[in-house]
Structures are given as C-alpha cells and as structure tokens.
C-alpha cells in the first residue's frame with residue numbers, strides 16, 4: 560500500500576526493472592513481460608521510460624505480450640491498444656518491434672488469432688511477469704464478470720458498465736466504444752510466473768475488497784489472484800477503503 564498514484568507507479572516500475580535486471584536476459588532467454596493498458600499503468604510506463612533514459616534499464620532483451628485489444632479497431636485507430644502502447648511506452652524505449660505482441664483487433668479469424676497468441680506465449684517460454692490493472696467491476700484484462708477462471712485467450716463481449724467507464728476515451732460517447740474485445744484469459748494470466756496488479760483510487764475499492772477479502776468468484780474475476788502463488792497488488796490508500 561502506497562500513499563498515492565505516483566508512489567504506486569514508482570514502486571511498480573522499480574520492482575519490474577529489478578526483476579528484469581535480476582533475470583539477466585539474453586537473446587536466447589529473453590524476459591517475457593505481460594502488459595496492460597488503461598490509465599493505471601501510465602505512471603509505471605513513464606517511470607520505466609525515465610529509468611531507460613537514465614541508462615538504468617534496457618528492454619533490448621524483453622519480449623512483451625499485451626493483455627487485450629478492442630475487436631474491430633485497427634492498429635492505427637486513436638483508441639486502439641496498439642496505438643496506446645506505442646505512444647505511451649514502446650516508442651520511447653529500446654524494445655525491438657519484433658518482440659512486441661498485441662492481439663490484432665482486425666484479425667479476419669479472431670479464434671485463430673487467439674489460438675496463435677496462446678501459442679506465441681508458449682513458444683516464448685511463458686510469461687515471467689504479468690502486469691495488470693483492474694476494472695471497477697473486478698475485471699482483469701477484458702475478462703468481464705462471469706468469465707471462466709480457467710479461460711484462455713478469446714473474444715469477449717464487453718459489459719455496458721465497462722463501455723460506459725471507457726467512454727471517456729471515446730469523446731464520452733458510449734456508442735463509439737467497441738462492443739467486444741480480444742483478451743487473454745484468466746487462465747492465461749494465472750500461468751504467468753508472477754502477477755502484479757496495480758489499483759488506484761476509491762473507485763477500485765470494491766474490486767480490491769473482492770480480490771483480497773472475498774471468496775474466489777467468477778463474478779469478480781480479479782479474485783482469481785488468490786489462486787496464484789506469486790501475486791502482488793500494489794495500490795494507493797484510497798483503493799483500500801473497503802478493506
């Protein structure tokens with residue numbers, strides 16, 4: 560528990576960079592990092608960019624897999640998660656473009672796209688550390704309430720609640736928010752050797768309560784973290800209001 564957003568971001572960025580350094584990645588044994596979008600990780604990305612510019616960390620041997628992408632948005636759409644990741648992180652660091660993996664929201668065959676994604680994760684040796692955020696309704700990636708806790712990468716219909724919350728990125732117009740997404744499953748996240756979830760603000764307090772003090776429950780997908788051997792939640796004071 561950290562006092563505020565800045566401290567959450569700093570702690571998380573330092574933790575991730577430490578893990579990458581300790582791992583001593585090489586070309587044949589890269590560090591495989593799972594990454595989220597949303598406002599929560601923006602501070603972490605800023606801190607990691609600052610560390611990179613200060614020569615404290617390199618991403619030359621890091622392979623990334625993003626959690627999700629809106630279905631029907633092409634990579635260049637201003638609100639696509641592709642665009643988000645390049646603008647807020649990848650363009651500012653020394654990552655090799657070939658090491659970046661993001662689900663293609665325009666894939667002609669979404670089921671194949673998702674199966675290929677799972678295969679690519681396995682081929683990379685599995686995910687070492689999956690960083691995530693959490694939705695106000697307890698969703699993880701785009702695994703909405705009701706998702707199977709053993710789900711794999713697939714397409715998922717978005718709830719109206721999630722679309723309303725995310726409408727702020729679409730000129731406040733919910734009708735512009737896609738109705739579905741491609742997302743890693745809860746099972747995919749749990750397979751990572753470590754999961755780090757960040758949560759900030761009072762609006763995440765109920766999700767945090769469900770994650771930590773509630774029972775494991777598919778209506779609060781974030782509660783699946785309780786089944787992981789190495790899960791860390793990094794949050795600010797406000798997010799602990801319901802604990």
Ligand code: GLP
Pocket residue numbers: 595596597598599600626627691692693694695698699700701721725
């Ligand atoms: C979206 C993303 C999630 C993210 C959640 C919370 O729905 N698919 O990965 O965790 O929003 O976003 P924020 O960090 O902006 O609160």
